[in-house]
Amino acid sequence: MHLFHHVLASPIGNIAITTDAADVAHAVTLQERDADLPKLLTRLYGVHTLQRAASSGLAVQALARYFEGERAALAEIAVAQPGNALQRQVWSALRNIPVGTVTHYGALAKRLSITDRGAAWKIGQANAANPIAIVVPCHRVIGKNGMLTGFAWGIDRKRWLLLHEGADLSDGASLLLPGF
Numbered sequence: 508m509h510l511f512h513h514v515l516a517s518p519i520g521n522i523a524i525t526t527d528a529a530d531v532a533h534a535v536t537l538q539e540r541d542a543d544l545p546k547l548l549t550r551l552y553g554v555h556t557l558q559r560a561a562s563s564g565l566a567v568q569a570l571a572r573y574f575e576g577e578r579a580a581l582a583e584i585a586v587a588q589p590g591n592a593l594q595r596q597v598w599s600a601l602r603n604i605p606v607g608t609v610t611h612y613g614a615l616a617k618r619l620s621i622t623d624r625g626a627a628w629k630i631g632q633a634n635a636a637n638p639i640a641i642v643v644p645c646h647r648v649i650g651k652n653g654m655l656t657g658f659a660w661g662i663d664r665k666r667w668l669l670l671h672e673g674a675d676l677s678d679g680a681s682l683l684l685p686g687f
Contacts, residue, residue, distance in 0.1 A: 508552050511560035513567045514538050517574045518671075519664045522641075525557070530564040531585045534638045537660055547638060551589040570642065578606045578672055584642045590633070593621075597633035604647045607673035611651040631657060641668065 510533060513524040521538035525548065534547060548555050563571075565583070572580040582602075588595045596619055604610055610618075612634070616626035623629075630648070637645045640660060646668045650656040655676075658665035669676060 508555040510548065510552075510555055510557045511564075512541075512544075512557055513560045513563055515563075515567055515570055515574075517570075519660070519667055522570070524567050524570060526560070526564055526566050527587070529585070530566050531587050532566045532639050532642055533587045533589070535570070535640050535642050536638075551638060566642075573641070574671075581606075581642050581644070586639050586642055589638070590636060593629060594633045594636055597630055598637055598639075598643045601634070601637070601643050601645055601647065604644060607669075609647045609649045609669065609674060611649055613651055615648060627651075635659065644668075647672075 508527065510525050510527055513526065515522045515524060523534070523536050523538045523541055523544065524532060525534040525536075525544065526532055533551070534544065536544060536547070545557065548557065560567075566585070569580040569583045586598075586602075588598055590598065597615070600615060600619055612627035612630040616622070616630045619630075621629060634645045634648055634657065637643050640646070646658055646660075646665045648657070655662050655665050655669075666676065
């Protein structure tokens with residue numbers, strides 16, 4: 508697999524976007540974690556090549572528009588889903604959480620008909636394994652009590668993303684999307 512590395516300056520730091528020749532996003536990470544990228548891509552895809560992109564493609568341009576305020580632009584980005592069946596199910600559900608709203612791990616598990624004792628934990632683990640942050644919006648999942656928890660890029664960046672998307676963080680419980 509041949510992949511391309513892009514870097515986008517954003518209000519929350521430089522973001523590294525890995526795409527393929529069809530402009531499908533395979534990873535969205537912080538550039539400061541670029542040293543971890545080859546290991547991540549090998550775990551996901553096995554043998555691959557990674558080269559610096561000559562120009563920004565549609566995925567990078569859509570992500571830039573998102574940071575400029577066009578919040579719906581994330582939906583335009585095609586994403587790979589290399590994970591296991593549960594991860595793909597969770598990641599797909601994450602993309603269906605509307606901009607400016609959140610859900611919690613247990614509610615997402617219930618929505619996906621995962622009802623065993625460790626359901627919320629399983630959702631949390633799948634969320635944590637998401638290699639395409641922001642585009643697959645794992646930042647929209649919060650603790651059941653409304654607390655901002657569990658974002659690998661840090662709670663400050665999670666808060667920034669949610670505020671950027673128009674979420675009202677004054678009362679965490681009021682953020683929860685009814686029925687989601």
